[in-house]
Amino acid sequence: MQSPPPRPANADQIDLKQVFGTLRRYAPLLIATPVVIAGLTYALSSRQPKVYESSASIIAVDSNAQNSLINNTLVTAPPLPQGAVEQVLHSRSLVSNIVERLRKSDLPDDIVRKMREDLSSELSANVFNRLKVRARLDTQQRGVYEILAQGESxxxxxxxxxNGVAALLEWDNARAKQSVTRSRQSLQAQLQNLTARIDSLTDPLERQSLVSARGQVLQNLSQMAVLETAATGTLLPVAEAVAPTSAVSPRPLRNAALAGLLSLFLATGLVLLSDSLRRRVNGAEDLLPLGLPVLAQLPLVRRRNLAGGFLPASHSGPLYESIGFLRINVLSMLGESSHRRLVISSSYPGEGKSSMTAALAESLGASGQKVLVIDADLRRPTQLKVWAPDRIGTHPLPGTDTSLPPANTVTEMFLHPDAAYATRVGNNVDLLPAGVPHRGDGAGSILNQPAFRTYLDRWSEGYDFVLIDTPPMLGLPDTLAVAPYTDGVILVVEGGKTRLNDVERSLQNARVANVTVLGIVLNKVARTNDTYYAYAYGTPDQKADAAPVLPTGRG
Known part of the structure; x- marks a missing residue:
């Protein structure tokens, strides 16, 4: 019996062709999801209220002038530390100043109320959108502050x-005047004290001394008043705000594009994750835990090699050798018993069970075995398309009354069992075609009737092998209805596509129905250059350049 192939050296690496094949299978979903999400995002964004943004700029300058006279006559505030402007702008006192200025503006009351509520809530949440600061400063904290403001219009x-800039400048000027104001207030207190003492003294000499001191305080107080008037901060306006011409949000096209891209990435990730969790049969080693022998591994047949049909393509090359291994394994497994019957099935359509049945029948016939192929897939019959017989002719089966009109299909034979005729399709190979495809439960009722076993015994007389092509096991119960009358089931599994849990489900159904599964045929296997008969496994992307093992129909 054929031994399982060695595990490829790159078995643990990502198979890009399989990834691309998976994405291609889910292409409609991957295309529809971003389109729908983008469309919904565009519609929702278009309905959102518009938000406009305006900006004004102020500059932070050096507090020390180059002229000593100016330095002696001006009072300037110390430089602001990093982040101070932003902290001040988002302080409660400055927000109150801005709100008060907005109330005095000519803006509609509902807009002012909404701006006031947003500014207050942003203070509580410490997340600011209405007013932002963008700074471009040097190492000495000199540079430009850009005040960004958002509004409903x-x-x-x-x-x-x-108003934000005006409130900032007012705060900066007040900061510069603080020290001078404190000095002026101190001098005023001194002046009041001296005046009170002068009024209470009677000694002329002492009184004259205090009057002289009061004159000096008056002079200093006069200078402080001048300095207080000339005090200035380190912030100066640069560019006033201008009403914007377009809204900054919403941006339906941008939002739709971003949402579409994000949904595409998420959908792609979910598809690949789901596909990886649903493990596929990518090698004979994946089937080892099932405890069943791999009877053969049939290579993937390229589309260009199927111009003359599948069976002619199986007469040479690796496919010919693979079918030979399958024939030898089947003969060894069943021994020399007479009337050997096999059911050929799969988990799902398209795995190549019908083509494999025909290829095995032809190989057995070429070795001298008389073979009868029964197409029991009455809903989607395929065998006639695979064989494409050139009017080889028909002949009556044992027990047939030749005087009756011939019944050439399984359905007709079941209705008229005494008029059964087989179609010769190859050397030592006869076929009982299914006939016109059935719809509904009619096909299943034929295979489930007890009389089917009697007819099967009659039709099988004179043949060494009977191969029964049945519907997929996970789709219909027909295989489980026919298999008890045979030696067992050969399950066809498509490499790189069939999921391992689907194979396990098929085997579980067979165990529950007390049906024997003799072995597994791994189909549509992509060849490698490592060995002559040890193949890697075909991926969905590789199948784009290759026809399925079944050239027509869905076997």
Whole structure:
């Protein structure tokens, strides 16, 4: 019996062809999902209220002038540390100042109310969207601050930016005046104290001394008043805010494109993850836990090699050798018993069971065995298409009354068992075709009737092998209805496509029905250059360049 092939050296690596094949199988879903998500996103974004953004700029300058006279006559605030402007702009006192300025503006009351509520809620959440600061500073904290403001209208955005800058400048100037104001207040306190003492003294000499001191305080107080008026901060306006012409949000096209791309990535990831979790049969080693022998591994047949049909393509090359291994394994497994009957099935359509049945029958016939092929897939018959007989002719089966009109299909034979005729399709190979495809439960009722076993015994007389092509096991119960009258089932599994849990489900159904599964044929296997008969396994992408083992129909 054929030994399982060695595990390829790159078995643990990602098979890109299989990945692309998986994506191609799910292409409709992967295309439809982003389109639907993008369309919904566009529709929802279009309905959202528009938001406009305006900006105004201020500059942070050096507090020390180059002219000593200016330095002596001006009071400037110290430089602001990094992040100070943003912290101040998002402080409660400055927000209150901005809100008060908005109330005095000509903006509609509903917009002002909405802006006030948003600014207050942003303070509580410490997440700011209405007013933002973008700084471009050097190492000495000199540079430009850009105040970004968002509003429900272009004018609302402009006025919010302007009021934010105005509140910042007012705060900066107040910061510069603080030290001078404290000095002036201290001098005023001194002046009041001196005046009170002068009024209470009677000594002329002491009184004259205090009057002189009060004059000096008055002079200092006058200078402080001038300095307080000239005090300035380190922030200066650069560019005033301008009403924007277009909204910054929503952007339906951008949002739709991003949502479409994101949904495409997510759908692709989910498809690949789901496909990887649903493990496929990618080698004979995947079938070892099932405890069944791999009777053969049939290579994938390229489309260009199927111009003359599948059976002519099986007469040479690796497929010929593979069918030979299958024939030898089947003969060894069944021994020399007479009337050997086999059911050929699969888990799903398209795995190549019908083509493999025909190829095995032809190989057995060529070795001198008389073979009868019964197409029991009454809903989707395929055997006639595989064989494509050139009017080889028909002949009556044992027990047939030749005076009756011939019954040439399984359905007709079941209705008229005494008029059964077989179609000669090859050397030592006869076929009982299914006939016109059945719809509904009619086909299943034929195979489930007790009389079918009697007819099967009659039709099998004179043949060494009877191969019965039945529907897929996971789709219909017909295989389980026919298999008890045979030696067992050979399960066809498509390499690189059939999922291992589907094979396990088919075997579980067979065990429950007390049906014997003799072995597995691994089909549509892609060849490698490592060995003559040790093949790697075909991927869906490789099948794009290759016809399925079944050239027509869905066997």
């Amino acid at each position: 272009p004018e609302a955005a402009r006025q919010l930016a302007e």
